[in-house]
Amino acid sequence: MTTSLPTGVLEHLDPNEVEVETNVRTEASLTKQFIASIKEQGVLVPVVAVREDGKVKVRAGQRRTLAAREAGLASIPVYISDTDLDTATRLSQQIVENDHRLSLTSVDRVKGIQQLLDTGMSMTKVAKRLSVSPERVKKSKAVGESETAMSALISGEVTLDEAAAIAEFEGDDVAVDRLMKAVGRNYFEHEVERARRDRIAAAEREKAAAPWREKGFAVLSINEAIAAEMVPLHALLTADGNSADESAVKNPDNWAITLSDEAVFTDLEGNPVDESLIDWSTESDPEAKAEEGMLHCDSVVEKIEWVPSSYFCVNLEAEGLTATGWYGTADASRTPDLTSDDLERKAAEKAERRRLIALNKAGDAAMSVRRKFVTELLQRKTPPKGTATFIAERLVADPYLLQRGGDVASELLGGDIRSGELLDHVTDARAEVVLLGVTLGSLEFLTPRDAWRGPGPVHAAYLQFLAANGYGLSAVEQVIAGEKSAADCYGELA
Numbered sequence: 001m002t003t004s005l006p007t008g009v010l011e012h013l014d015p016n017e018v019e020v021e022t023n024v025r026t027e028a029s030l031t032k033q034f035i036a037s038i039k040e041q042g043v044l045v046p047v048v049a050v051r052e053d054g055k056v057k058v059r060a061g062q063r064r065t066l067a068a069r070e071a072g073l074a075s076i077p078v079y080i081s082d083t084d085l086d087t088a089t090r091l092s093q094q095i096v097e098n099d100h101r102l103s104l105t106s107v108d109r110v111k112g113i114q115q116l117l118d119t120g121m122s123m124t125k126v127a128k129r130l131s132v133s134p135e136r137v138k139k140s141k142a143v144g145e146s147e148t149a150m151s152a153l154i155s156g157e158v159t160l161d162e163a164a165a166i167a168e169f170e171g172d173d174v175a176v177d178r179l180m181k182a183v184g185r186n187y188f189e190h191e192v193e194r195a196r197r198d199r200i201a202a203a204e205r206e207k208a209a210a211p212w213r214e215k216g217f218a219v220l221s222i223n224e225a226i227a228a229e230m231v232p233l234h235a236l237l238t239a240d241g242n243s244a245d246e247s248a249v250k251n252p253d254n255w256a257i258t259l260s261d262e263a264v265f266t267d268l269e270g271n272p273v274d275e276s277l278i279d280w281s282t283e284s285d286p287e288a289k290a291e292e293g294m295l296h297c298d299s300v301v302e303k304i305e306w307v308p309s310s311y312f313c314v315n316l317e318a319e320g321l322t323a324t325g326w327y328g329t330a331d332a333s334r335t336p337d338l339t340s341d342d343l344e345r346k347a348a349e350k351a352e353r354r355r356l357i358a359l360n361k362a363g364d365a366a367m368s369v370r371r372k373f374v375t376e377l378l379q380r381k382t383p384p385k386g387t388a389t390f391i392a393e394r395l396v397a398d399p400y401l402l403q404r405g406g407d408v409a410s411e412l413l414g415g416d417i418r419s420g421e422l423l424d425h426v427t428d429a430r431a432e433v434v435l436l437g438v439t440l441g442s443l444e445f446l447t448p449r450d451a452w453r454g455p456g457p458v459h460a461a462y463l464q465f466l467a468a469n470g471y472g473l474s475a476v477e478q479v480i481a482g483e484k485s486a487a488d489c490y491g492e493l494a
Helices: 033-041 063-070 086-099 106-118 123-130 134-144 148-154 159-169 173-181 190-215 223-228 341-377 389-398 404-413 428-445 458-469 477-480 486-493
Strands: 008-013 048-052 056-060 077-083 256-265 299-315
Touching: 008 063, 033 063, 033 123, 056 063, 056 077, 056 477, 063 077, 063 148, 077 299, 106 123, 106 134, 106 148, 106 159, 123 134, 134 148, 134 159, 148 159, 159 190, 173 190, 190 256, 190 299, 223 256, 256 341, 341 404, 341 428, 341 458, 341 477, 341 486, 389 428, 404 428, 428 458, 458 477, 477 486
Parallel strands: 048 077
Antiparallel strands: 008 077, 048 056, 256 299
């Protein structure tokens, strides 16, 4: 048995002059992207209609018709069937028509965008033609050019955003491995930021290594030095039996060094400052007074410098040195410095500096990701659930809270909170979002990169509110929120 299909004619009609009948779709879902696409490309697939009582009634193509009206199109293609259908047949055909639609996969879209770019079309034009954001085209291009990211996308392991982040680190196996382990986790963005900062640090280390190499030193990582079984300076004896120090480093060709980034503190005039003389309790509080004999944080400048952390001799005979202990045959008892209180103290101080730098770096990275999240959160027209209670609790705990962090709040809200422009012609719901922004700005101001040093209830409340609204806390933020110790966090970062 064969079914005869209805015939008809194709006409181009004003979308405002056709009538949209009841559809199985209860929600037209006219997104901005869909309307923009219709405006740019027009209606490519004709809508289906019947002519009844002098009116053209749309039977299939509700969204296209409504979007064409929104886009201001003068006409759309309409296939007007000669045969009207009974209600049951019409509705069943609408259901089947929608069921048979198969959306492009993420892989198909990436490949399609890459094909458009291959024709010579610019990313801006591709974005306009497809009515997508330039950022989406940029990410698709990056993924399409990365074998690792494309493979992960094809396998269904990652989203386009995650694949784009992985593509950014193509060739860096360590970074890619870390990112793949974080895929689907709410701390993925933190791993991306960490990888970016590690890459910057590696470039800075390489730049710092250049002058040392010019002098003749080999510059290695600590793992490379250990793998080569090089003897460290602290395990060497001079010809007269004394422990060797940096004065024993005579010919750079006989030595290798490792570099580490150390925090260096100076006063505002550039004079070196001992870190132990800084009163850290004054940080983020200009009005606080430092303890007697100590310096206020605002009077100190911190910068990072790459300095030799260890020296390794590669030619003991040429330098007239002897290895001791585990590294040689010399009597370990002749090297009391190896177990002296002074050496242990210096080692402890060095370890503490390394911990400080690592956790502060993690705090910097977390702050960057966190502020991006808060900025996006504050773009809402309505406040997140629990906003009023959260604000009330914070103001009861600290009635002067909103007097702090004005500049941070302005940055997060994208406008000067002092001018009042953020409240012009807004709804009550949006006004509550603005108030939330002022509150979060103050809390963010009170949560600097080294808040892990002295976390308190105010920090925990702030981060827990963000977490309740979908933000994934990084390891260092878990320390600030009181969920993890600084030692555990440092162990994860090492």
